[in-house]
Amino acid sequence: MPLNHSPENDDYEDSPTTRELAVRLENLEQLVHRNIGTLASNSSISVHGRDPDTVTATHPGLRSEGTRTDITPRRKYSTQVQQRSFSGETSIQYTLDQVEGHLVNSDHRFESAITVSPDRMSTPALTPPSSPSGEATSRVASDLHRLLHRHGIAADKAEWDRCMHTFCNEIHTMYPLLHLPTLWHRYTEMWTTWSLADPERRMPIGRHKQFAMAQLLICLATGRCTASPRIAGAEARHSAGWSLYRAAAELVGDILNCFEECSDQILVLQTLALMVIYLFRLNIIGRAEKLLAIAISHAHYLGLHRSLPALDGLKPSDVEINRRLWWCLYTMDRRLAIDTGRPFLIQDMNVNTPLPQGLDDDCLFYRQVCTNLSLASTPKTHGRATGAVTPIPYLAAMVIYSRVLGKVWEGMYGADSAMQSSPRNSHLRREHFEHLISRAQREVPPEFVYHLGQEESQSKKTVGWLAKQQKLMRVRWLSLRLLIRRPMLQETTSSPAIIFTGLENERICAQIASDVIQDCIEISEEQTVFTYPFFHYLLSAAIISIGLIIKKPSCKDAFGDMALKAIHALESYPRKTWISGKLIRNVSKLGHIVRRVMADSAPSEGVHSSRLFANRDCVSRESAERSFECADRGESAVQEMQWLEALFGSYLDSNLIVRSGE
Structure with missing residues (x-):
């Protein structure tokens, strides 16, 4: 921008010193404009975002995740710098940036023109900040x-x-x-x-x-x-x-x-x-x-x-x-x-x-x-090279597991799954998802690899939380296989071929559920306080087991004892770690069903019904005493045992279902 001269200085405009000074000032002004634009763009680059009131004297690039030292106050910009955001390829901002970039590359003089473009100029805020400092807050800051x-x-x-x-x-x-x-x-x-x-x-x-x-x-x-x-x-x-x-x-x-x-x-x-x-x-x-x-x-x-x-x-x-x-x-x-x-x-x-x-x-x-x-x-x-044990391999294993889980959810339970030519319980679809699980094992970190049908390996002694993660990942993969096979448990048909396939599926589901229960109950009672992540998988496996026993009473001898062990383990959780009232009620209802089913044949199996029902009454009293619940007031209570009824409702005796209020 040219330097403006007042009329009084017209006599000196031809002076070499004046002309040199004017040129130098003009160059300096352009340089300042370019630097201001660079500072404005750089200050919005950090996704972590530094505190606008402070700068780090010795480490100007340090983000909030590092330790800040030598922090000195600075003057705020006259306008708040907008946080850097991701502009999608279909957005107007992305298109403008692309056009602007091409112009800068083709004509470098254009770069100085855009340093004061409208998007970098001060515009009034639609909603003024609620505090004079500009850091809005809905309450008065207190100690x-x-x-x-x-x-x-x-x-x-x-x-x-x-x-x-x-x-x-x-x-x-x-x-x-x-x-x-x-x-x-x-x-x-x-x-x-x-x-x-x-x-x-x-x-x-x-x-x-x-x-x-x-x-x-x-x-x-x-x-x-x-x-x-x-x-x-x-x-x-x-x-x-x-x-x-x-x-x-x-x-x-x-x-x-x-x-x-x-x-x-x-x-x-x-x-x-x-x-x-x-x-x-x-x-x-x-x-x-x-x-x-x-x-x-x-x-x-x-x-x-x-x-x-x-x-x-x-x-x-x-x-x-x-x-x-x-x-x-x-x-x-x-x-x-x-x-x-x-x-x-x-x-x-x-x-x-x-x-x-x-x-x-x-x-x-x-x-x-x-x-x-x-x-x-x-x-x-680096972590592995130095011998440090980090949770990042577990996170990587969880991401791979979650990707497969998402594909299973979409294929089995998504809105389009019921309209697809291949039904949810088809052999081809089930085989496809089993293949996804097998293929995923080639991507997960070696310490979290799970092979179908393979017993848990007794590896060398590891860090406590890492050993728990390894067992938890195995339980998750097993539960995912149950999720894939669950729709076939709801099937009723008279076709001999489908009946045979259904019987094989029930046998596999019962075995997988037993493996999940066995892995969960192997955890010592002292460690139960730290094993809440297993709770939902143990509860789901127990529901599958008792549902299969109800559907096929002949399974009682093979899987009845495992179902009882699962209930005992579930009932011990509230004594060790915090469990919500909803889950406690679900466990109580499931325990009632398991003991009612198992008590029918208690004499022949050496299970005393008096002990079972005495234990049930004790659990009911404990559940009643622990009535406090930190629950979302706007969220209605979950109907007890919806999953069990949805899975095996046609096979359940109405006397086995405990309704609300009983």
């Missing part, structure tokens, strides 16, 4: 001690340390979406600098710290309900970690606005994912589904489902955290879909981001990582 007091929470460091260790050892190893060194750093900060240890301090916390604190509270809540038995009375909500979750939810505030209020988008996504895990753990499925849908939608917005160049410009460590988070959301999506029978949200055809690498957490941020280091040059097996 943490007051927040906890409002929810009846007493900060006990020794107890919270145990809950945090439980979360890291039992939950994070299954959903490694956090960077543990950063989590522990924030946990230490919570006691030292965030005014929790000193009730007299009144330290307002910004939006970024509110989400960091909410993340910690949800981790504590999940660890608490994992390690605490279900109890009744005034302490019930604390045993489930519900009060901690409610405090975290207050910090998060309005879910739909939270992404605009906090600059660190990955921190917000991680917090929502943790909320989904906790709600699923408490069997509050309705809320978990809705939160997961919002999280997945925003992950799509950020482009986490796409590989480079969608995430171009990020450090390798940032990309790794993003991949871990995305694939955790993916496995949650499939897990909730199969549990509820409702469609999953993520479509495989839209995803091309690679699986995360098996790196130890310390490699991500505490090693010297060059900003120009390409992903291709990063060590792909």
